[in-house]
Amino acid sequence: MNVFIRKNLLRLIILIVLAGLFVAAAAGMESQDFLITLLRGLSVGSLTFLVASGFSLIFGLLDVLNLAHGTLFMIGAYIGWTVYVRSDTFMDLLTPLALILSGFLLRDVWSLLSTRLPAAGRMKRILPWAGILVSGLILFSVLRNYPIAIWDVGDYAQSPVSISYLASQGQNVQPPPATFETISPLMAFAGLIAGSLLLAFSLSLFGAGKQAEASRITWRSFTGFAAFLLAGIIFFIFNNLFTAFLAGLNTNWLFLIAVLVAVGSGAGLGALMETTLIRPLYIRPIYQLMLTLGLSAIGIEMVRAVWGRPEFTMPRPELFAGTGEGCPATSLAGWWQYHCSTMMLMDGRIRVFNEIFIPIIGVVVLVAVWILLQRSRLGMIIRAGVQDREMVEALGINVRRVFTQVFALGVGLAALGGVLAAPSIGLSNMMGESFLLNALIALAIGGLTSYPGAALGSLLVGLLQQFIIKYGQIGIAIPFTEIVFKPSPPIVPASIILLMVVVLLILPNGLLGKKE
Amino acid sequence: MAKDTLFSTLKQNQGMLFTLLVFILLPFVVGLFNGASPAQVWLNESGHSKFIQGLAIEIFILALYALSYDLIFGFTGLLSFGHSMFFAVGAYLTGILLKSFGFSLAATFGMLFLAGIVQALLFGMVLPRVKGITFALVTLGMASVFHVLVISTELGEYTGSDVGLQGVVVPAFISPASERLRLYFVTLTILILVFLLYKRFVNSPTGRVCTAIRENEGRALMLGYNTFFFKLAALMLSSLTAALAGGLHTIYQPIVSPNVAGLGYTVTALLIILIGGVGTLNGALVGAVVFRLLDYGLRRYIGESASFINGAIYVAIVLFLPYGIVGTWKLKSMNLRQGWDRLLGMLNTASKEK
Numbered sequence: 100m101n102v103f104i105r106k107n108l109l110r111l112i113i114l115i116v117l118a119g120l121f122v123a124a125a126a127g128m129e130s131q132d133f134l135i136t137l138l139r140g141l142s143v144g145s146l147t148f149l150v151a152s153g154f155s156l157i158f159g160l161l162d163v164l165n166l167a168h169g170t171l172f173m174i175g176a177y178i179g180w181t182v183y184v185r186s187d188t189f190m191d192l193l194t195p196l197a198l199i200l201s202g203f204l205l206r207d208v209w210s211l212l213s214t215r216l217p218a219a220g221r222m223k224r225i226l227p228w229a230g231i232l233v234s235g236l237i238l239f240s241v242l243r244n245y246p247i248a249i250w251d252v253g254d255y256a257q258s259p260v261s262i263s264y265l266a267s268q269g270q271n272v273q274p275p276p277a278t279f280e281t282i283s284p285l286m287a288f289a290g291l292i293a294g295s296l297l298l299a300f301s302l303s304l305f306g307a308g309k310q311a312e313a314s315r316i317t318w319r320s321f322t323g324f325a326a327f328l329l330a331g332i333i334f335f336i337f338n339n340l341f342t343a344f345l346a347g348l349n350t351n352w353l354f355l356i357a358v359l360v361a362v363g364s365g366a367g368l369g370a371l372m373e374t375t376l377i378r379p380l381y382i383r384p385i386y387q388l389m390l391t392l393g394l395s396a397i398g399i400e401m402v403r404a405v406w407g408r409p410e411f412t413m414p415r416p417e418l419f420a421g422t423g424e425g426c427p428a429t430s431l432a433g434w435w436q437y438h439c440s441t442m443m444l445m446d447g448r449i450r451v452f453n454e455i456f457i458p459i460i461g462v463v464v465l466v467a468v469w470i471l472l473q474r475s476r477l478g479m480i481i482r483a484g485v486q487d488r489e490m491v492e493a494l495g496i497n498v499r500r501v502f503t504q505v506f507a508l509g510v511g512l513a514a515l516g517g518v519l520a521a522p523s524i525g526l527s528n529m530m531g532e533s534f535l536l537n538a539l540i541a542l543a544i545g546g547l548t549s550y551p552g553a554a555l556g557s558l559l560v561g562l563l564q565q566f567i568i569k570y571g572q573i574g575i576a577i578p579f580t581e582i583v584f585k586p587s588p589p590i591v592p593a594s595i596i597l598l599m600v601v602v603l604l605i606l607p608n609g610l611l612g613k614k615e
Numbered sequence: 616m617a618k619d620t621l622f623s624t625l626k627q628n629q630g631m632l633f634t635l636l637v638f639i640l641l642p643f644v645v646g647l648f649n650g651a652s653p654a655q656v657w658l659n660e661s662g663h664s665k666f667i668q669g670l671a672i673e674i675f676i677l678a679l680y681a682l683s684y685d686l687i688f689g690f691t692g693l694l695s696f697g698h699s700m701f702f703a704v705g706a707y708l709t710g711i712l713l714k715s716f717g718f719s720l721a722a723t724f725g726m727l728f729l730a731g732i733v734q735a736l737l738f739g740m741v742l743p744r745v746k747g748i749t750f751a752l753v754t755l756g757m758a759s760v761f762h763v764l765v766i767s768t769e770l771g772e773y774t775g776s777d778v779g780l781q782g783v784v785v786p787a788f789i790s791p792a793s794e795r796l797r798l799y800f801v802t803l804t805i806l807i808l809v810f811l812l813y814k815r816f817v818n819s820p821t822g823r824v825c826t827a828i829r830e831n832e833g834r835a836l837m838l839g840y841n842t843f844f845f846k847l848a849a850l851m852l853s854s855l856t857a858a859l860a861g862g863l864h865t866i867y868q869p870i871v872s873p874n875v876a877g878l879g880y881t882v883t884a885l886l887i888i889l890i891g892g893v894g895t896l897n898g899a900l901v902g903a904v905v906f907r908l909l910d911y912g913l914r915r916y917i918g919e920s921a922s923f924i925n926g927a928i929y930v931a932i933v934l935f936l937p938y939g940i941v942g943t944w945k946l947k948s949m950n951l952r953q954g955w956d957r958l959l960g961m962l963n964t965a966s967k968e969k
Contacts, residue, residue, distance in 0.1 A: 164748075376930070376934075379934065380933065383938075385889070386889065386933045386937070388885065388889070389885070389886060389889040389929055389932070389933050390929070390930055390933045390934075392882065392886070392929065393925075393926040393927070393928075393929030393930040394926065395926070396922045396923065396925060396926030396929070397923055397926035397927055397930070399922070400922055400923030400926065401923070404923075536878075539752070540752075543749070543752045547748065547749075587767060587768060587769075589763045589766050589767055590763065590767075592759065592763070593759055593763040596755070596756040596759045596760065597756065597760065599752060599753075599756055600753050600756035600757065600760075603752060603753050603756075604744055604745070604753065607744060607745045607746070607749050608749070
């Protein structure tokens, strides 16, 4: 016990000082104000944690500072919004997406073909680029007539998503959204499939010769392709049926679907990013900063191109949206009965989704990822890799695959954070950036590569921020004087940064980080 | 003998001298293209030439700023996310001293010198304590505190809070409106002097130790160097240069926006030297030119989606020019030279065998 105290003296002193501050902050305000602020802090802390935990896993294992993490958080929110609010657009998107992806599932065929290709010398170098160009042209000419996005760089404000959204709000919009009818569906199908096949083949040509050997082609090689093709066709034929089904669905289930889709596509995006862009840069770590910054700018502009300019709001699911009879609820049972959006707790009015649901999800994710890290084989490899990557590689573990999985996991968590944040803070293009900065600060406070540190840091950041905001409203009476100090809005980000600087100067590795 | 050495130095630096000549002639050539004689350009009467001069002045200032970041990040290996503070302190101090306190230009630059030293000492205070990414975050913290100070309403009288500092009156003899050509040459001269100073510093024994610290700090310590003082020296030179760049920024643009104190402006410096090539002095110059022209050209000709294409270009640079423009070019030219040597050697042996 003595040894423990002596080793962690600084850490304990900081924690005691923080606890003291917390108590002082609690004493300075009324109990219902305190409760609301506490819950809000927990809510912001949970969202920050969802960004920070993925960031820290990626940084710990891969040594990549993924500055595009905030953008991926934002993309998750937008995907969730599309599924939840515009499920018809979502169904329209599924067909081309499935068809384009289908070509990439014929990996065995491509690797065999590329080794058998007789072309040599210059042809071999030109062929892949020509293939990409041609397939790009085909896909472009088909997708141009498909109501997903206007690829007119001069004019974003009129993207089809925002047009259809405005139309559904009962506003008169010009022009009406284009439909698939401008080219025949058969042509479009053929174009999408041909483009996808050609693209996948030409991309595989780049790696030709690097692969060890082509595996044999069996019927299994075609199953993925066939499944996606079939899915694309089914989605197209029964588009109206699915749309009607989704539209008629209870919004609670729809929200669940939105969360799942957002997390899944976030994980997919992460895996794609890692395998194609990040992987060549492990030997040049500094350039990852530039790459991820560039990707972040691209991501924001892509979202602007697809979703248009306006900032959206996302209605809360039914379970949290009730008003009227019996609301605000006085207890959890009352909330369950009337599905109230707010409830009274110790005379304070709190929003159930923001201040109760999000922290609960935060805790659930915290525990789930903790179990994953502690109890599964993947978690074991991750923890070992964070400690010493070379040793894990030397033991013959395929670290590459684990890297991809961890990147996908991290981005998936960020996307989950985004879709959860959407109903409470609304969607905008820049919503991710402040969360990224918060997460970075939280990680610095808690310890950059430590998972419990990410949780503790996020909690501190969320609480401190909310308490300062609250005190900005009611003011702090400075003892022995008449002055009431009201922190102005710019002090909110500065306060958490100051906390970070103080903690880092005393403990350079953060509160829970290990010494190098 | 003396003549020979002079000639050989000229020949060694012919690329640099050529670039210099281009920049000296640039305002006049641009004037000629628009039908303004050199005399008119000299009297600041050619509008188009003035515009190009303004763009070039911005590039020079960016280049100074990027050079200062390259010194601490590219040569000494200190990753700082608070570098914009150096620049912003220079910019705001110049503006406030000129506007609110009526200092003369010389006195202002004297104060800039002091401010540069104080800032370097401030960053130096945390140097022994934190390293690597933690240093970056602590410096980010310091810069953010300065950013908050600048945009806070309490100091709005001096800094103009979030609107920015406006209405700085620049002494007439260097005013960007009426005497732009003079300002152009003054900035160019400062850039050249700073560049030569940096070149001297990097190749001096002190600079060599800085490079050693970047490569392996432990080993430099083992060899008996007190790395703290070398890092502090690099920080000080860097902070002075950045403050100077900030001062010039205020003189050229009598408006200082609070954005120059934010994290985004540090990222600008980082991007510039990543584009040009980390750890090369020429890289900072090339990077500044490419960065500013890209930004300007894309915003002018493409408009809305400029940052999309900007981002795509960054990704492409990372993938296709792995060590920045100058860095990759150095590697390639070295390979070419080796290849030529090998080829010539083969030819020689072949001719001898005959």
